[in-house]
Amino acid sequence: MTQTNELLEQYGPREAMEYDVVVVGGGPGGLAAAIRLKQLAAAQGREVSVCVLEKGGELGAHILSGAVVDPRALTELFPDWKELGAPLNTAVTEDRVLFLTETKSYATPAFMIPKALNNHGNYVISLANLVRWLGQQAEALGVEIFPGFPAAEVLYNDDGSVKGVATGNMGVNRHGEPTDAFQLGMELHAKYTLFAEGSRGHLGRQLIAKYDLARGRDPQTYGLGIKELWEIDPAKHQPGLVIHTAGWPLASDTYGGSFMYHLENNQVAVGFVVGLAYQNPYLSPYEEFQRYKTHPAIRHFFEGGKRISYGARAITAGGLQSLPKTVFPGGALLGCDAGFLNVSRIKGSHAAIKTGMLAADAAFAALGENRQHDELAAYPAAFEQSWLREELHVARNFKPWMSRGLYVGTIMTGIDQIVFKGKAPWTLHHKHADHECLRPAAEYTPIVYPKPDGKLTFDRLSSVFISNTNHAEDQPVHLTLKNPNVPVEVNLAKYAGPEQRYCPAGVYEYVKTDEGRDRLQINAQNCVHCKTCDIKDPTQNIVWVTPEGGGGPNYPNM
Numbered sequence: 001m002t003q004t005n006e007l008l009e010q011y012g013p014r015e016a017m018e019y020d021v022v023v024v025g026g027g028p029g030g031l032a033a034a035i036r037l038k039q040l041a042a043a044q045g046r047e048v049s050v051c052v053l054e055k056g057g058e059l060g061a062h063i064l065s066g067a068v069v070d071p072r073a074l075t076e077l078f079p080d081w082k083e084l085g086a087p088l089n090t091a092v093t094e095d096r097v098l099f100l101t102e103t104k105s106y107a108t109p110a111f112m113i114p115k116a117l118n119n120h121g122n123y124v125i126s127l128a129n130l131v132r133w134l135g136q137q138a139e140a141l142g143v144e145i146f147p148g149f150p151a152a153e154v155l156y157n158d159d160g161s162v163k164g165v166a167t168g169n170m171g172v173n174r175h176g177e178p179t180d181a182f183q184l185g186m187e188l189h190a191k192y193t194l195f196a197e198g199s200r201g202h203l204g205r206q207l208i209a210k211y212d213l214a215r216g217r218d219p220q221t222y223g224l225g226i227k228e229l230w231e232i233d234p235a236k237h238q239p240g241l242v243i244h245t246a247g248w249p250l251a252s253d254t255y256g257g258s259f260m261y262h263l264e265n266n267q268v269a270v271g272f273v274v275g276l277a278y279q280n281p282y283l284s285p286y287e288e289f290q291r292y293k294t295h296p297a298i299r300h301f302f303e304g305g306k307r308i309s310y311g312a313r314a315i316t317a318g319g320l321q322s323l324p325k326t327v328f329p330g331g332a333l334l335g336c337d338a339g340f341l342n343v344s345r346i347k348g349s350h351a352a353i354k355t356g357m358l359a360a361d362a363a364f365a366a367l368g369e370n371r372q373h374d375e376l377a378a379y380p381a382a383f384e385q386s387w388l389r390e391e392l393h394v395a396r397n398f399k400p401w402m403s404r405g406l407y408v409g410t411i412m413t414g415i416d417q418i419v420f421k422g423k424a425p426w427t428l429h430h431k432h433a434d435h436e437c438l439r440p441a442a443e444y445t446p447i448v449y450p451k452p453d454g455k456l457t458f459d460r461l462s463s464v465f466i467s468n469t470n471h472a473e474d475q476p477v478h479l480t481l482k483n484p485n486v487p488v489e490v491n492l493a494k495y496a497g498p499e500q501r502y503c504p505a506g507v508y509e510y511v512k513t514d515e516g517r518d519r520l521q522i523n524a525q526n527c528v529h530c531k532t533c534d535i536k537d538p539t540q541n542i543v544w545v546t547p548e549g550g551g552g553p554n555y556p557n558m
Contacts (some may be wrong), residue, residue, distance in 0.1 A: 007169060014166060014187045019144075021363055022164055022190035024203060026054030027063055028127070029335030031134040032077055033138030038141035038359035048367060050143050051188065053148030053167065057550035059135040062198075062529060064227060064313040065349060066269060067127040068092060068119050068242055072387075073353035078137070081404045087129045090264050092119040093240030098297060100247040105297035114417045116344040116395065119242050124261045124269075125558045127349055148550040154203050155187060158506060161373040162330030163204070164189040168546050171195070172346065173474045190534075191240040191372035192363045196334040196356065199316040200531035202546055205336040213239045213324035213333075215345070219320045219433040220339060220534050226289045226504050227271035228463075229558060231487045232305035237266045244346070245298075249291040252277045252406040255399075256285075258292055259346065260301070267308075267557075268301065273346070275317070276434040276536050277403060280444045284501035286312075286506030286533075289451040290457040294450075302456055310463040311528040311558050312504040317343040317399055320392045321429055322533050327378050330373040332359045344398035344417075351388055357380045394422030400430060406413065417516035438497075441496035460506040464526050468506070468554035471525040473548055478547035479507065479522050479533060486541040487520035495538055504528070504535050529551045 008014065021037055034050045041048040056062035062104035071088060074081055074437055081088070097108040097117055135145060136172030152168035163310050165188055171181035198223065208214050224247075243260040250256045262268050271287035293299055316339040322549040323340070326333045334340075335352030342351060362378035373546050383389050397416050403408035452458045472477075481487070491497055503525045510518050529552045534544040 004169065007184065008399065011178070011182070011184045012202065014184050014191055016187040017051075019051050019188060019190045020192070020367055020467045021050045022193045023050065023052045023196060024165055024190045024193065025196035025198060025201070025396065026052050026059045026131065026135065026145060027055070027196055027198055027335065028131060028349045028354060029256040029356040030133065030194065031131065031138050032073070032353040032356030033196065033334060033360040034143040035077060035134065035138050035141060036357045037123060038143055039362070042141070046368070048149050048364065050215055052138065052143060052145045052302065053149050053151050053165070053188070054145065054147045055546060055549060057554060058068045058145060058147045059145065060131045061147075061554045062445055062552055063128040063131045063558035064225070064228070064311040064555060066261055066271060066346060067340055068112055068122050068123055068261055068347065069127070069130070069349055070122050070123050070345075070350040071164070073350040073357070077353060077357060084137070086133055088123040088125055089126045090239050090262070090498055092122045093238070093418045094242065095119050096241070096243045098243065098245045100245050100295055100297065102248050103296060105245075105295070114344070114413070116342070116417065117244060117400070120448040124240060124263050126263070128555050128558050131347070138448070140260065149186070149335050149548050150544045150546040151186070151203060153442055154187060154206060155189070156279045157330070157373060160329060162193050162328065163173040164193055164372070168549060172476060172548075174476055176476055184370040191367060192376065192424060192466050193330060194359055194363070195337050196520060199314045199336040200534055201337040202544060204333055206332070207328060208324050211325070211328040215324075216319060217324055218239065218321040218430040220322045221314060221430050221434055222276045222286050223273045223315045223343070224276055224312065224502070224504065224530065225271055225273045225315050226286060226312045227310070227558065228307050229267060229309040230270060230302055230305045230307050231266055232267045232301060232463070234266050236301050238262050239264055239270070242537045245352045246406060246410070248295065249288050250274070254280070254283065254298055255402050256288070260298070264495050265303055269304070275435040276314070276532065277432070280447075281438055281441050282444050282447045283500065284447070284449065285506040286460060290452060293456050300457060307458065308466070308553065310467045310529050311553055311555055312532075314535055315343075316341055316346065318430060319343060319399055321427065327375045327377060332362075332376050332379055334359055340388065340392070341394050344395040354386065355383065355390045358386065391393065393444070397424065397426070399429045405432070418535045428461065434540050435540055438495060438498060438536070441493050445514070446496075460504065461526070464505050464507055464528065467528055468556070469552060470529050470554070471527065471551040473525055475548045475551070477524045478545050479524050479527060480543045481543055482543065486520050486539050490539055491537070492518055499537065502532050504530060504532065508533070
């Protein structure tokens with residue numbers, strides 16, 4: 001912020017644009033909000049100006065999800081989505097739930113598969129492609145969309161309400177100095193600003209802290225989802241097949257599991273989710289995912305196939321108990337920026353779309369009353385009466401139970417979901433944030449992971465390469481340290497340098513100086529914007545900030 005202030009003194013003031021509503025984030029929640037606002041305005045013959053800021057170089061570039069989508073919210077937004085050509089092409093045809101040991105797999109009988117994992121009526125999709133389609137619909141309705149422009153700063157009015165956001169400066173070198181290509185960021189002012197940045201949003205977390213939105217809520221908890229897209233042998237491809245697993249390779253006390261979704265065109269999305277409340281600092285979610293693919297029940301799908309894309313992203317998994325207050329003077333939090341994901345279903349896009357619509361309804365009504373910069377109280381009130389709130393209430397105990405270990409969690413979740421149908425007379429709570437759960441390395445034995453074979457399993461750098469990740473090397477490092485001494489003095493000394501292992505992109509490594517001392521090297525150009533370091537760093541010393549616009553991964557079909 002100091003550098004920004006100095007640049008403003010030298011080059012300012014920034015140009016400003018005025019809108020009725022500014023949406024931060026061009027994912028399913030942000031685009032749904034923008035679309036809904038324009039739909040309501042058209043229905044009533046009113047003018048409402050709406051813009052969407054997206055940090056990726058294009059819509060969908062940073063979108064990563066499994067994804068099996070529940071079309072309920074999309075149908076509310078566009079009842080005729082099929083006729084409009086929405087890319088929901090592969091209906092789920094079969095659900096399989098497997099428990100894995102190191103060499104065996106055990107299928108859950110169909111009658112015992114919990115309702116949360118029954119995907120009848122859902123679709124296996126590329127969420128990035130759905131977002132691109134939503135973007136087309138938004139632009140057709142008159143929404144202004146600005147890809148490659150990350151919202152880097154929240155702007156406030158004198159009364160403390162949100163005034164809007166400012167985009168990041170362009171053309172600044174690694175030392176924070178302007179280059180010949182320097183461009184000052186823009187200010188976007190709005191009567192209401194909606195934040196839909198996805199999990200662990202850079203501005204969302206600031207707003208939660210500033211307005212104390214998490215007061216009285218459980219600590220938020222997260223998972224890291226790592227995904228690959230494969231093209232497999234047509235003889236092994238079963239369009240619409242959905243497989244979820246639990247168990248090996250994770251220890252029974254570590255929450256996590258896998259997904260495998262068969263799309264169209266002989267493509268299969270395969271991924272692994274590890275809860276970031278894990279305790280063992282030697283655990284590597286990336287390496288656990290690679291091990292998972294070697295299981296006899298899994299590997300045969302991919303043998304002879306070709307890996308075509310890779311990515312990783314944190315997911316906000318705390319559920320209803322961890323949901324912060326979603327409104328504050330001048331704005332609101334949508335989707336995973338707040339934490340509306342249903343972790344028991346491994347689904348969040350339908351929740352993001354629904355919350356985007358609910359927030360848009362509230363903002364449109366407020367604009368009609370000539371209000372601005374106040375709290376959109378109608379948004380959380382509408383959520384409390386919605387089917388989404390009921391869905392999250394049914395799922396509220398899933399993550400707390402599963403955090404108590406695979407076996408206890410499975411039994412108690414079965415009782416909760418099958419016997420009580422999600423209406424159990426108890427509500428469990430999270431007590432600790434994920435970064436508080438890491439234990440000292442002295443309590444564990446290092447995990448020796450097998451070397452990648454380059455055919456079924458791969459190293460991180462080759463994975464980052466096919467994520468199309470790119471950052472200008474001379475720009476300021478966007479993975480910042482509050483105290484540069486903490487990595488060596490605390491993280492390496494006490495936890496054996498866990499950032500080397502929890503990062504799925506090889507951003508962090510400890511190297512020796514010429515004097516033989518350890519130092520943390522940050523390879524920021526590798527960052528896929530998953531936010532794991534911002535969440536799991538045990539001292540909360542690492543802070544992810546927005547890099548220059550357009551940087552990061554460029555997912556074509558994830």
